[in-house]
Amino acid sequence: MDEKKISVKVCLGTTCFVMGSANLQELIETVPAKYGDKVDVMGVPCLGLCSIDWEFSKAPYVKVDDEVVKEATVEKVLKAIDEKLAQQEK
Amino acid sequence: MAINTPKQTSHLKREILVRLIKSFLSDNFEENTRLIPYDMRPKGHEVPYRCCIYKERAILRDRAVAGLGLSIEKTDDSELLSTLAKKALERKEPEDKPLTVLTTACKGCVPARIYVTDLCQGCVARPCVNTCKFGAISVQNGKSVIDPAKCKNCGMCAQVCPYQAIQKIIVPCENACPVGAIAKGEDGHAKIDFEKCISCGKCVAACPFGAVHEKSQIIDVLKNIKAGKKVIAMVAPAIMGQLPCTPQQLKEAIQELGFADVYEVAQGADVTTKTEAAEFVERLEHGAEFMTTSCCAGYNELVDKHIPEMKPFRSDTKTPMYYTAEIVKKEHPDAVTVFFSPCVAKRREALQNPNVDYVLNYEEVGAWFIALGIQVAECSESKFKTEASAEARNYAVTGGVAKAVQTLLPEEIPAHPVIIDGLNKQSIRDLKKYAKNGMCELGNLIEVMACTGGCLGGNATVNAYKPALKQLTNYVNSSESLKSSEKIEK
Ligand code: FES
Numbered sequence: 001m002d003e004k005k006i007s008v009k010v011c012l013g014t015t016c017f018v019m020g021s022a023n024l025q026e027l028i029e030t031v032p033a034k035y036g037d038k039v040d041v042m043g044v045p046c047l048g049l050c051s052i053d054w055e056f057s058k059a060p061y062v063k064v065d066d067e068v069v070k071e072a073t074v075e076k077v078l079k080a081i082d083e084k085l086a087q088q089e090k
Numbered sequence: 091m092a093i094n095t096p097k098q099t100s101h102l103k104r105e106i107l108v109r110l111i112k113s114f115l116s117d118n119f120e121e122n123t124r125l126i127p128y129d130m131r132p133k134g135h136e137v138p139y140r141c142c143i144y145k146e147r148a149i150l151r152d153r154a155v156a157g158l159g160l161s162i163e164k165t166d167d168s169e170l171l172s173t174l175a176k177k178a179l180e181r182k183e184p185e186d187k188p189l190t191v192l193t194t195a196c197k198g199c200v201p202a203r204i205y206v207t208d209l210c211q212g213c214v215a216r217p218c219v220n221t222c223k224f225g226a227i228s229v230q231n232g233k234s235v236i237d238p239a240k241c242k243n244c245g246m247c248a249q250v251c252p253y254q255a256i257q258k259i260i261v262p263c264e265n266a267c268p269v270g271a272i273a274k275g276e277d278g279h280a281k282i283d284f285e286k287c288i289s290c291g292k293c294v295a296a297c298p299f300g301a302v303h304e305k306s307q308i309i310d311v312l313k314n315i316k317a318g319k320k321v322i323a324m325v326a327p328a329i330m331g332q333l334p335c336t337p338q339q340l341k342e343a344i345q346e347l348g349f350a351d352v353y354e355v356a357q358g359a360d361v362t363t364k365t366e367a368a369e370f371v372e373r374l375e376h377g378a379e380f381m382t383t384s385c386c387a388g389y390n391e392l393v394d395k396h397i398p399e400m401k402p403f404r405s406d407t408k409t410p411m412y413y414t415a416e417i418v419k420k421e422h423p424d425a426v427t428v429f430f431s432p433c434v435a436k437r438r439e440a441l442q443n444p445n446v447d448y449v450l451n452y453e454e455v456g457a458w459f460i461a462l463g464i465q466v467a468e469c470s471e472s473k474f475k476t477e478a479s480a481e482a483r484n485y486a487v488t489g490g491v492a493k494a495v496q497t498l499l500p501e502e503i504p505a506h507p508v509i510i511d512g513l514n515k516q517s518i519r520d521l522k523k524y525a526k527n528g529m530c531e532l533g534n535l536i537e538v539m540a541c542t543g544g545c546l547g548g549n550a551t552v553n554a555y556k557p558a559l560k561q562l563t564n565y566v567n568s569s570e571s572l573k574s575s576e577k578i579e580k
Contacts, residue, residue: 012334014466018456020101022553043334046465056460057105057130071101 006039006084008077009063013046020072021060027077039081099300100453103153105130107308107457110157114312115461119179123158124172127151145194152192156303159310162190178309184448185305188289188437191272193279195301201274202261204241204248206234209255218247218256266296268513269396288395290388290513290540291434291549304434304550307448308458314426314448315348322425323349324414324446327356328432328486328545330565331558332452333459337565338471343464344455345472350425356478358414359385359485359494360572366407366491367498367578370535374503378403379529380536382521383491385409387435388540392513392521400525410485411436415445430455432486432548435540451550480569486562488512488544492537497572500579506533512542 008031010024011017031041047063050056062072064080106126113122127147131137140146152162154171158178165174212232219227219234226240227247234247234256248256263272263280271286272293280301282293294302314321323344330337341352362385373381384390384405393400411429418427428448429440440446450458459466481494492507499505508530510517521538524530541547546558553561 012467014333014335014456014464015460017334018453018460018552019104022557025554025557045467050460051463054129056108 004088005037006035006065006081006088007063008039008041008081009044009047010041010072010077011045011047011049011059011061011063012043013050015046015050015056016060019056019059021062024060024062024072024074024077027062027074030074031078031081034078035081035085038085099298102150103157103300103303104453104457104460106150106153106157107306107454108460110154110306111308111312111458111461113175114309120172120175123154123175124170126154126171149192149195152194153300153303156190156192157306157308159184159305159307160190161185161187161305162192162303175309179313181310184307184310184441186441187282187284188305188434188441189282189287189294190303190305191280191282192299192301192303195299196274196279199261199274199299200259201278202243202264203238203259204236204243204245205257205259206236207255207257209253210234210251211253211255213252215252217250217252221246221250262296262298263293263302266292268292268515268518269392272302286395288388288391288513288540289435289438290392292513294434295549304437304451306450306454307437308450308454311428311448311450320350320422320425321348321428322418322422323352323428323430324355324358324411324418325352325430326411326432326436326486326545327354327359327483328548328551328558328562329430329452329455330483331486331546331560331562332432332551332553333456333466335466335469336471338473339466339469341474342469342472343459343466344430346464346469347458347462349428351422352472352474353414353418353476354474354478354483355410355414355429356482356485357410357417357476358412359410359482360479361413362407362410362485362491363479363481363494363498363572364576364578366405367495369405369407370495370505371499371503371578374534380508380524380534381405382536382538383495385485385491386538386540387411387439388433388513389538391435391438392518392540396518397522397525400521403525403528409439410482411439411446412443415443419445432545432551433541434549452548452552453550456552477570480566480571483562483569484566486545487559488539488542488547489537490544491539492535494572495535498577500577505535508533508536510536510538511544512547513538513540 049061050059058070060072062069062077109126116122127150131146155162210233224240226237245258248258271283275281344352382404426447429446431449431451437449440449484490488511489509496505
């Protein structure tokens with residue numbers, strides 16, 4: 001079993017912030033409270049995804065390990081974390 | 091209710107704004123505007139919200155109409171967005187009524203009424219039948235039935251049902267409006283009565299379909315900048331909690347949009363504080379029982395339209411926007427001034443003030459940054475020419491205005507602040523009572539904020555309330571306080 005921590009990067013770049021990651025900032029507090037040290041969560045500057053073509057409309061982006069969560073909401077991100085954890089268990 | 095809850099509708103509104111700005115900056119504004127609904131819902135695209143792609147496009151088209159600053163109610167369905175874009179470009183000044191309702195999006199909710207659910211047990215006691223003063227309830231086939239022709243929506247039956255089987259179905263906009271200015275008409279569409287509307291923006295925030303739109307002035311501002319005019323931004327204090335950057339970076343970022351300079355409205359708030367403190371002393375020395383603040387545009391409109399008896403108690407001091415605009419126009423008579431606002435109410439105030447040419451809200455400013463690909467956190471820092479006080483910068487937080495005024499009062503005339511943190515039916519009743527009695531038993535300085543949490547809770551803010559408060563408070567704490575030498579002499 002791989003003990004590697006899951007990394008969650010909440011994009012706090014301007015595009016993501018305005019399109020909704022302002023409301024994802026709570027993850028930075030709630031995720032450690034929920035998952036302890038299994039998950040690392042932080043706010044990061046622009047992930048570079050918003051400027052490709054018209055992809056601003058899919059912001060806010062969150063990266064859970066290598067997986068990109070588009071139009072992220074708190075629920076979507078938690079679900080992605082749970083899935084990653086379940087995979088690790090296997 | 092939580093302040094600034096996240097909403098999918100904001101995402102849509104902001105996306106439209108970004109697309110409008112991009113199309114303005116492109117080489118074919120009119121045609122690219124016409125294409126917005128098709129770009130957002132191209133052939134074969136999934137249909138996320140409505141019955142079919144055509145309806146989705148029709149609604150997006152209407153949202154774009156509001157983004158162009160036009161009234162959705164007044165435009166005909168047959169008018170192309172390209173024609174309307176041209177119209178927006180040619181107008182000399184913004185339209186007067188600041189809100190418009192997207193009736194195509196509005197069909198979704200049923201009119202407010204009382205509804206008997208399946209939980210009804212057809213009990214023997216039948217308190218619903220007995221309490222109804224209008225004889226609207228009868229029992230048929232062992233269940234209570236409401237006769238809609240007789241029901242007056244009073245809700246008494248819902249209160250007495252022992253099974254909680256009767257529910258009051260609300261219309262969110264009607265329910266949120268503190269002055270009864272928006273209602274669903276016979277045709278099922280919500281309509282705003284502008285004789286009553288105080289522009290508080292609560293319906294904008296409450297509608298789950300995002301059907302109430304502010305009429306944007308973004309095209310007007312873009313046009314002035316493109317024409318090479320000297321356009322100056324006046325940013326209301328709440329903005330310092332809105333975006334992930336320092337206030338100095340924000341100033342630089344706004345200049346990158348094409349603004350010639352940025353003034354903090356907190357600068358004008360310092361004038362408001364001094365004037366209002368002096369006024370408070372004078373009023374109390376002349377025997378007044380209390381005074382209310384006068385900086386919230388929503389509250390001012392409330393007094394003007396619904397509580398005229400409060401006028402003698404409301405401070406005559408002007409708002410921070412007023413003083414700031416006066417300063418800017420004095421220093422730059424040739425400037426076009428744009429107020430950056432957290433709420434719709436300031437649009438109304440600006441329309442009445444010749445020194446304020448346009449208003450942009452924080453969502454629109456955010457969309458503009460997106461359209462230009464500006465990362466505010468990567469901007470260099472640009473200093474404000476005049477620094478405002480900590481107290482003035484704290485105006486955006488509920489209680490902040492009263493606190494600022496208090497700082498300058500002489501010891502002999504202390505203020506006992508009463509904070510109205512958000513207008514609703516109850517706080518309006520309280521205010522009416524104070525005005526009628528000519529006194530308020532709770533204190534002598536009543537601060538009124540139309541939005542819960544103060545301007546940080548405004549309908550057009552971008553950041554969530556808690557982090558916004560934290561960020562703004564850091565800025566306030568790093569600013570210089572008012573000096574005690576500035577205190578008002580008795
Ligand atoms: S701001 Fe989030 S990807 Fe650019």
